[in-house]
Each structure stands twice: as C-alpha cells, then as structure tokens.
Amino acid sequence: MSNPSLLILAGDGIGPEVMAEVRKIIGWFGDKRGMAFDVTEDLVGGAAYDAHGTPLTDETMAKAQEADAVLLGAVGGPKYDVLDFSVKPERGLLRLRKEMDLYSNLRPAQCFDALADFSSLKKNVVAGLDIMIVRELTSGVYFGEPRGIIEEGNERVGINTQRYTESEIDRVARSAFELAMKRGKKLCSMEKANVMESGILWREVVTEVGKDYPEVELSHMYADAGAMQLTRWPKQFDVIVTDNLFGDLLSDLAAMLTGSLGMLPSASLGAPMANGRPKALYEPVHGSAPDIAGQGKANPCACILSFAMALRYSFDQGDEATRLEAAVEKVLADGVRTADLLNDEGITPATTADMGDAVIAAL
Amino acid sequence: MSNPSLLILAGDGIGPEVMAEVRKIIGWFGDKRGMAFDVTEDLVGGAAYDAHGTPLTDETMAKAQEADAVLLGAVGGPKYDVLDFSVKPERGLLRLRKEMDLYSNLRPAQCFDALADFSSLKKNVVAGLDIMIVRELTSGVYFGEPRGIIEEGNERVGINTQRYTESEIDRVARSAFELAMKRGKKLCSMEKANVMESGILWREVVTEVGKDYPEVELSHMYADAGAMQLTRWPKQFDVIVTDNLFGDLLSDLAAMLTGSLGMLPSASLGAPMANGRPKALYEPVHGSAPDIAGQGKANPCACILSFAMALRYSFDQGDEATRLEAAVEKVLADGVRTADLLNDEGITPATTADMGDAVIAAL
Ligand SMILES: CC(C)[C@H](C(=O)O)[C@@H](O)C(=O)O
Ligand SMILES: CC(C)[C@H](C(=O)O)[C@@H](O)C(=O)O
Numbered sequence: 001m002s003n004p005s006l007l008i009l010a011g012d013g014i015g016p017e018v019m020a021e022v023r024k025i026i027g028w029f030g031d032k033r034g035m036a037f038d039v040t041e042d043l044v045g046g047a048a049y050d051a052h053g054t055p056l057t058d059e060t061m062a063k064a065q066e067a068d069a070v071l072l073g074a075v076g077g078p079k080y081d082v083l084d085f086s087v088k089p090e091r092g093l094l095r096l097r098k099e100m101d102l103y104s105n106l107r108p109a110q111c112f113d114a115l116a117d118f119s120s121l122k123k124n125v126v127a128g129l130d131i132m133i134v135r136e137l138t139s140g141v142y143f144g145e146p147r148g149i150i151e152e153g154n155e156r157v158g159i160n161t162q163r164y165t166e167s168e169i170d171r172v173a174r175s176a177f178e179l180a181m182k183r184g185k186k187l188c189s190m191e192k193a194n195v196m197e198s199g200i201l202w203r204e205v206v207t208e209v210g211k212d213y214p215e216v217e218l219s220h221m222y223a224d225a226g227a228m229q230l231t232r233w234p235k236q237f238d239v240i241v242t243d244n245l246f247g248d249l250l251s252d253l254a255a256m257l258t259g260s261l262g263m264l265p266s267a268s269l270g271a272p273m274a275n276g277r278p279k280a281l282y283e284p285v286h287g288s289a290p291d292i293a294g295q296g297k298a299n300p301c302a303c304i305l306s307f308a309m310a311l312r313y314s315f316d317q318g319d320e321a322t323r324l325e326a327a328v329e330k331v332l333a334d335g336v337r338t339a340d341l342l343n344d345e346g347i348t349p350a351t352t353a354d355m356g357d358a359v360i361a362a363l
Numbered sequence: 364m365s366n367p368s369l370l371i372l373a374g375d376g377i378g379p380e381v382m383a384e385v386r387k388i389i390g391w392f393g394d395k396r397g398m399a400f401d402v403t404e405d406l407v408g409g410a411a412y413d414a415h416g417t418p419l420t421d422e423t424m425a426k427a428q429e430a431d432a433v434l435l436g437a438v439g440g441p442k443y444d445v446l447d448f449s450v451k452p453e454r455g456l457l458r459l460r461k462e463m464d465l466y467s468n469l470r471p472a473q474c475f476d477a478l479a480d481f482s483s484l485k486k487n488v489v490a491g492l493d494i495m496i497v498r499e500l501t502s503g504v505y506f507g508e509p510r511g512i513i514e515e516g517n518e519r520v521g522i523n524t525q526r527y528t529e530s531e532i533d534r535v536a537r538s539a540f541e542l543a544m545k546r547g548k549k550l551c552s553m554e555k556a557n558v559m560e561s562g563i564l565w566r567e568v569v570t571e572v573g574k575d576y577p578e579v580e581l582s583h584m585y586a587d588a589g590a591m592q593l594t595r596w597p598k599q600f601d602v603i604v605t606d607n608l609f610g611d612l613l614s615d616l617a618a619m620l621t622g623s624l625g626m627l628p629s630a631s632l633g634a635p636m637a638n639g640r641p642k643a644l645y646e647p648v649h650g651s652a653p654d655i656a657g658q659g660k661a662n663p664c665a666c667i668l669s670f671a672m673a674l675r676y677s678f679d680q681g682d683e684a685t686r687l688e689a690a691v692e693k694v695l696a697d698g699v700r701t702a703d704l705l706n707d708e709g710i711t712p713a714t715t716a717d718m719g720d721a722v723i724a725a726l
Binding site: 076085088090094120121122125141142144147148149152155156157158159160161162163164165166167192194195196197198199200201202223224225227228231232233245246248249250252253255256257261 | 448453457483484488505510511512515518519521522523525526527528530555557558560561562563564565586587590591594595596608609611612615616618619620624
C-alpha cells in the first residue's frame, strides 16, 4: 500500500515559514515512527495569483480533492488588497472549502497553562479553558445566492443571502454531537432565531438531531448572548455549534480569549472518501501576518498543532497526535517562546526554526 | 408651548421596575430643573401580546411616531418562547425600530471606575474604557427580503437576505463620523468585505463619506478581526460603525467587556422630525431578565442612563445629561450596589428603588 498523501499549500506571508517547521515534524514521524507520508507542495492565495493569475488553479483543486489531507498555511496580504473580489487570495481558500465540501470546521480554543498570563482576560477566567467550536463552513451567507452589487433606482445595493437547508444543518450538527460525545457531552447551539428564519430552522434541526444523542446536554443561545457569555465565563462551554458567519466571529473571539493566537489549529472536515478518510484541510487560525513575514519571527505551533489534528482526524493516530501536542506543551513549559509569546522586550525570542527544533527535541 | 412628550414602553420582565425609577428621575427634572415632560405609558412586547394579541398595536406605533422620545424598558421572556415568530415580543421592538426608521443605534461601552473589577478582563485592559459603537439598525439581514422557511425538493430551507443600499450606509456612516468629531476623531468601520459583497459596498461608501470628514482618522477591519481586537485591547477604539447583525454581536461583546451590563444605555436615532428633534428611542442594553423580575433586584442605572442619553440627543440638554451621569457615578463611587454589582454574598444589596433614590439624592 502506498503512503498516505499530504498536499501542502503554504500560501502567503508567514505561511511558508511555519510550514517549513511542519515539514520537519512530518519528517520526524516518518523517520522515527514509521509513518511516512507522500508530500506534495503547491500554491494557494496570493502566491498562486502571482504565478497563475488565480488564487487556486484547477490543477491544485484537483490535487486537493485527491489528497488524504491538505495542510494550509495562510493566505492574503496588503499587496493583494487592490485585486478584484473574484481573484483575492481568500477566494482560493473559500473554493477549497466549498469544492471539497468541508462542512465541519473544528476550532479548538484551548488555553495553555504556560500562556494563561497572555490573555487579556483574568487568569481564573481562562486557565484550563478547553472549548471546541464547530463552525459550518460551506454554506450560509458565505456562499448563498443571489449575491453581488446591483443597481437599483439611482443607487447601488449590496446583497448577500443567508441560506441553510435542513440537510446542511443536520450534518454539521451531527459532527458536533459526535465531538461532544467524545468530550464533556455538552453542546450549545448559537443562532439568531429571534430575528432570522434561518436561525429558527437551525434551532429546529439541531434539536431534532439531538434526539439521536440523548446523553448530550443540548442548549441554545442567541449568538449575541453567545458572544457575551464567551467573554464573561467561557468555561461554561464544552462544544459550540454555529453557522458559517457567526462561527467566523465567535471562533475568533474564542481564540483571542486564550491570548495566544499563534497556538491555535483548526480542522475542516467533509464526507468520507472511498478510503474511509474524511476530506480534510488543516490550517492555523492565525492569518498570514504580512508585517512579520520572512523574518523568522512567526510562531509555528498553530501550524504544527494543525498537523496533530490531521494525525487524529485523518489518519486515526490519536496517540501520535497527543504525543505531538504534549511535545508542544513541554516546549512551552520549558519556556521556549517566539516573539508573540513574550511581553518582555529584554528576552531574546526563539525564531520560527528554534521553535520547530525544540518541538522535535521534545518529541 | 407644550412640554416635550415622552412615551414610556416599560415592556416585560424587569422593564417596569427599572422604568419606575426613571419616572422618579423624570419627576425630579420637572420639579427641580423646570424641565417638565408630558409622559404617556403604553405596552410593548409580551405585555402588549397579553393584552392585545400583538407585541405592538397600531395605536402604540402611532403614539411612538408622535412622541418626542420613546423610552423602552425590555421585551421578552420564556413564557413567550412558544409564540409564533410573527408575534414574539421582539417583533414589537423591531417594528418600532423599522417604522420610526431609527437607523443609528448608539451603544456606548464605558467602564465605570468603581466597577472595573467586575470585568472578566484584566483591569488595565478595561479601566477607563470608553468606546461608542454605532450600529445600523433598520436594514441588513434583520429586514431584508426574501426571507422565510421554504420547501425545496424534499426539505426545508431557511433564508434571510443581507441587503444594504448606498444611502442606508451613507446616513449611518455620517452619524458615526459626526460622533467621532465630538469625541476622539477616530472611526473604525467593520464588515466582511473579504467575503460579502454587501461588505464591499459598505467599505466603499464609508470611505467616500470619510472625505467629508478629513479630520477623522478612518480605518477598516474585518468583523472577525474586530471581535478579536475588541477582546485583546479595546482601548484602541474610539467610535466603531458596523451593520445591524455585526453590530448586534459586537456591541454585546463590547458591553460585556465592561463587566456591568446593568449600567449600559443605548439610543436609537432617526431623521429629524418637524420640530428638529430626531425620531428617537432609548433603551438599556440589558434584557428583560425574567429570572429576577418583580423582586426589586434589578439595576435601574442602564435605564436611567438611557434617559440621560435622551436629554442629550433629543432635548439638547447635554449639561443636564452630564449632571445625571455624574450622579450615577457618584452613587457607584459611594458604594451603592444592586445585586448584579456585588460579588460578595455577605453584603446586602441595594434594591432597585434604593438605587433610584440614591441617584435622586446625588442629584
Ligand atoms: C480569510 C477569510 C475568508 C476566512 C473566513 O472568513 O472564513 C477567515 O477569517 C477564517 O475564519 O478562516
Ligand atoms: C431583542 C433582539 C431582537 C435585539 C436584536 O437582535 O437587535 C437585541 O439583541 C438587541 O441587540 O437590541
């Protein structure tokens, strides 16, 4: 049998730097744990636009469909701000999500003990925080039609459509309930059913799916109240499930609670392929950070932990994933810090490569 | 000339209790400052539904259109959860906003010195915080058509429409720039122009309006990044302008940063009436809090401060507004605390009426 395949799309800004460290980790798992991967690299985002005039070529799209897992770095940068909407770096990422049908976006917001001081929140509010946000990723206002800027009377009108079918809600709800079963068995669904009919349907379908998971304690919250409660006392949550747009805001908010964006991974999962593995894309929550790109300052941990999620969710190697996660925690506990994890100007920060090497050493 | 008119819609839950304190304050301004108002009371929300089978009658709507200012308490409660969407308490509030065309919703997020410890955020992050969120309130996904739950193939589909015209964006942007001119001359506009065409138009129009306010430093942020930055370091902001739905989440988030929801007022303003006053509705940010309703536990300050906003924005009595705000601050500084402002179970909290009386005494 051939090795499982990984498609690496390092993308823009700090993407290539942090991905270089992930490649070291992948190499280590091949050498030391007998888990060899066939790795291919390709372009996405601004990098693809520079080379091909599109943020994702059809060839790359086809490779992503074939891969056992895609690892993505980051997309975007100020250089591309002037581009037309249709070829902006983000479109490459959105096309991957949509065409691979990656409907379930898992965004853990975990506060690392060694970093709890980094949060803008009080330590007791965030220490030990461990929540999982499941964001619907292929529908809603991100993809609904009609959309665009039209002329009406004497003026322009900007239009987008929030649209959710029962089956779209059903499948992402199921993935959230499944996760809740493996965790604390608590699920909170967030929408604006008091204002939006799509939210009413969302609440109904999630409630219905919940009947198949009687062990999971299901609650519902309006998304605005959700934003408040995440800020007030985030540890009340275990798993949260919400739509694409609310998930975008709420997962970023939850990420920021931890105080260390540079640490947070994500997984975007779709339906099982012929080999039983889900379609999958893994990426750090942080962006392309153009201001520090190319300087060896970026923290590779989020990207490394995204690979750990790949081990867990694509390759059924939960123990190896835990090993990698523990290595990252050890490195933090040992005090290795990239610049983003330091407040004190006096300390010389670890470089991106130092951090990658430290994780290898800890493994 | 007749006295200016106030329509009081106390609504549900703690609405009537907190409004009773506002009536004392209104009385004080009449007796002691020669500012008499003609006050009428009517029903909204669940209270209106109970009496008339609708959360807002046409008669009440007409009175609101005539009033110089509307003061609203709160709407909603679990008792009404079973009602059809079209007659839920919230619809009364949404109808008021829409038919009075209250497009500019001002939501200050201010951290009171005496209460900074209440925030879940570190004291240095929130002490002295004073930001103003201007939320568009009459358009966007809250009101866009088509909307509803339709049948398609074998399943239901929930649909809502995000829709913004240039003139809708223009007018709320202008009100935000005007506010910025009176404050720190910094305005940050938030949308998802990287994903939504309505956000692209939003950004364009706000930028265009900005040319009329060269003194205001204008910036743009994606709403997800906005949620992060509000959490990380909220003091970077002065005025924020955003759409109805993002404003719903972001203003609640900003409110929660201060740690004392029971303190936060809001104003919803429309176009000037024949007498030059804007159409206006004032309401606390907090909800109807059914769990404590009728027990004299509610904090009336948010509602009292909403009346202060009415003095400032409807009646051009900025000095009297400041007087009232100072009285509330003094009461807090003196240590008067309703239950929501106390962590220590050992201390007997002030009742709703105690707090109102203390404000009167401080005046
Ligand atoms: C880059 C952007 C298109 C994307 C989104 O809005 O989904 C990002 O914010 C994210 O959350 O992954
Ligand atoms: C009660 C509800 C309809 C309302 C809204 O969503 O606008 C509330 O959350 C608010 O922010 O005033």
